[in-house]
Amino acid sequence: MLEIENLNVKYGKIQVIWDLSINIQNQEAIGIFGPNGAGKTTLINTIIGLVKAESGNIYFEKNSLIGLETHKIVRKGISLVPQERELFPSMTVEENLKLGAAYIPEAKNKIEENLDFVFSIFPILKERTKQKAGTMSGGQQRMLAIGRGLMANPKLLILDEPSLGLQPSLVIELFQKLKEIKKTGMSILLAEQNVKQGLKVIDRGYVIENGRIIMEDTSDNLVDSEHIKKSYLGV
Template sequence: MDLVIQNLQAGYGKVQVLWDVNLHLNPGEFVAVIGANGAGKTTTLRAISGLVKPTGGRILLGGQDLTGRNPSDIVRLGLGHVPEGRELFPLMTVLENLTLGTAVRPEARAHSAQTLAQVFTLFPRLQERQTQLAGTLSGGEQQMVAVGRALMSRPRVLVVDEPSLGLSPLMTQIVFGALKAVNDTGVAVLLVEQNVGASLKLADRAYVLENGQVVNEGTGAALLADPTVREAYLAL
């Protein structure tokens, strides 16, 4: 398996957010994590990336233990993270922001020209705007940069947090299409997304988080048809 989370516990200070979360991601798989605000979705991704230190459990990437490692080590091992809110450097150009994705992984630096060409193929608009300051881009264009920066590290697993947040329906469709195209190249994708319907249509499998625990899981199609999921998250 590309990613395995076993009995993960994590939180902030004395506030525990995750309680024995178990999930896995097979090679080349597209998996979604859905749930209400405050369910622990972002904390799960931040724990995987080392931005939040787990208080219990284990996280394995390609059989290597990530638990307690710092974020740069985790990137070197093959994890890319597209954070909620994008977290770009607004006074740096598009190209400079993208190049930062190669900073800590020697393999990424060695193949940076090839990967950059792939990112520009995925997002032609970024090639047109590569010398433009990131802070002057539209929200959708900034999301493209955030995805592209993560891809520049040449990850085996890409975790993506709320990519459609604040985007128009058209730009959401473009970003989701890009994530599917990335997944089609063999990169496993773990997606946290507020647009439950769209994410379940993309996902091979999905997990439902409530109050920091996995309460349901299944194929994307099965959860999309599940009356409980439809009532809780799709208003149907």
């Protein structure tokens, strides 16, 4: 579904991504793990067209995304849930959700169906459809941001640090919800610092450090990796 080949990305003269290659198959959940500054968000922003690649290629369903504007990439079936949530605080939950489908022709025709799907994953959002987003808790806002991403009816859902800033109990709840989304067959790309929880959701994972992929394996094998245990799990 998504293939990234020999990707290099620079900010000015500073190279951030080095010769990076990953792939995501249809209905597969992939994790990108690494510390702050490793290049996870830069990678995501390059996929979505917010950052220009220096070289390499990105294919989605065998079509190159290089050079496309972000709105055209989104319309191809890629939905991003950014780490900063970027909700409209003065708008209601329902209004924020519907905005997720507003500019996607296929999704615009399935608003009610997609709302039902989002509410089945996040029942709390159905209870609070008329509440302003800015008055919700951090965990509820994170769920709303993911729900808005789902409203775009994506083939690939990208989540950038979804657990950022959440208390531990909410992190566990959030990743349970991601498991439910995964069961629907949607492809997922998860960039996350919380490796322990992230490995419970994904099929395969990549570890990125200093802009380079240093490990790739199944979630089961990554859990047993000595490098993962020492560097990310505190074992």
